[in-house]
Amino acid sequence: MQTNNTQPVLLDELPSPAHAPTRAAWLAVLSVAVGSFALVTTEFLPVGLLPSIAAELRVTEGIAGMMVTIPGLVAAFAAILVTIGVGKTDRRYVIWGLTATLIVSNLIVALSHSFPLVLAGRALLGIGVGGFWAIGGALGNRLVPEAHAARATSIIFAGISLGTVAGVPAGAMIGELVGWRMAFFAASAVATLVLLAQMWLLPRLPTATSLTFGQLPALLRVKKARLGMLVTLLIFIGQFAAYTYVTPFLSQVAGLGAKTISALLLIYGAAGFVGNLVGGWAVARSVRKSLIATGVIMGLSAAAMPLFGATAAGATVLIIIWGLAFGLMPISVQTWMFKAAPDAMESGGAVFVATAQISLASGALVGGVSVDYLGVSSAMVVGGLFALAMAAVIALWAKEDDKVQGKLHAVH
The missing domain is CATH 1.20.1250.20 (MFS general substrate transporter like domains)
Structure with missing residues (x-):
């Protein structure tokens, strides 16, 4: 998803369109891509863990599948409500907040012994996923010059695409080795590192307009x-x-x-x-x-x-x-x-x-x-x-x- 040209670019922070992007610009793009990868990977984490989660929490495997359904439904609304709700807020703060939901969500799931509480944690993840898909995927044009925007956008979307295929095997392997709860603890730890990287690498990303x-x-x-x-x-x-x-x-x-x-x-x-x-x-x-x-x-x-x-x-x-x-x-x-x-x-x-x-x-x-x-x-x-x-x-x-x-x- 591409942004239009109405959003302002701070020329003192981002490279000039006449020049190739700096290493800092590409690292900023990479931090967004890794964030999208971590969010989408976690979205599909339960798929490889359904039998063990269902057995421990005493629900059917069909009911356990709600761990995928709930964040998807919440993400559908979050994609719209977050995009409109953040208004003109600096987009780097928005990305930080969406990544932070991943940390909290995974901790709730990992520590919960009640299935409704697990679903509450997964609902929180839905906010992060929906907002990130809608906002994070559109940052390629903001982080590098226009001539390199397609490449930057493809890198961010690659994080989403690879997350969809990596989440299940990652969860299954970790769950097999150390249990399903540790898979969510590990996801929370990774999300913490991603957030720190984003706080370090993302430049200011203000916007003069807001979606209605x-x-x-x-x-x-x-x-x-x-x-x-x-x-x-x-x-x-x-x-x-x-x-x-x-x-x-x-x-x-x-x-x-x-x-x-x-x-x-x-x-x-x-x-x-x-x-x-x-x-x-x-x-x-x-x-x-x-x-x-x-x-x-x-x-x-x-x-x-x-x-x-x-x-x-x-x-x-x-x-x-x-x-x-x-x-x-x-x-x-x-x-x-x-x-x-x-x-x-x-x-x-x-x-x-x-x-x-x-x-x-x-x-x-x-x-x-x-x-x-x-x-x-x-x-x-x-x-x-x-x-x-x-x-x-x-x-x-x-x-x-x-x-x-x-x-x-x-x-x-």
Whole structure:
């Protein structure tokens, strides 16, 4: 999500557009990217820990999935309310505050023995995630000269993209070694280091304007952007209806042990990283085809899990294919939205983030209901069908896109 040119830049603190960015400017960009990585990683941390969390707190795995649903719902509202509520506040203070919510949230979860209190901690995380997606992702233009803004923005978005594929394997590995609570303690410690780095590296980022509720519908007035919202809804619901419950599936259906599951989730994350890199190449050629490929590959691999994922070999192959598709997803969706309405993304960015987070939360909720009533395998099928529906929507209604201009590159 890009900012427009109405925001002031302090020339005494940021490099001149005529010169290459200073090392301090790139370090500031990196601090925002690492912050986005830490927030999104923590958002998905419970997925690899659901069985152990559910067992200790005495809830079903479907109910435990609310640890993903709740922050997603809160983030949807926070994306809009935080963006409007902060007004003209210096953006570095906003970023510090959003990162601080991560520290407190993880401590609450790690120390809680009551599931409602755990959900309260996760709700606090939702504020940080929603606000960071909407505000942090738009800082690339503010931290480096305009000629280098696309690169800076891609680095920040890479933090978000990599966080989506790193959170689950990281949580699973730490949980397997030292318990699920230590995973949240570790996340809190990392967030503390991130906050200190941001306090040291971020320059002043004042703004002369503030977003109002009247500006929010700007993105919705663009037909291609509305189609992008529908795409976001379908693919995010599909992904998180299935993936939120992949750990119980691998345990109960495939009969795999905790160490094997942790290894598979790590493989999934590595495949997602590769998919993110491939996504930079794919969207440069055709965002439409990239989205279709994402939906088809993700849909078929997830839906095939009950048929072919009951063995270690079958599950491994499908996890790798699924991971590649998941890595393609963020950059494909983000690039479509940027191409659809680059001038509306400052005001419409919060609306897009809200849509993504509502879809994420809805996916975890739909998957949880399916798991509790139809069994864990059903979540894989439901998620796969939503992803395939997204591919069908793009194939039927989207026109062939032009060459991407100002696309969000994967970081190479």
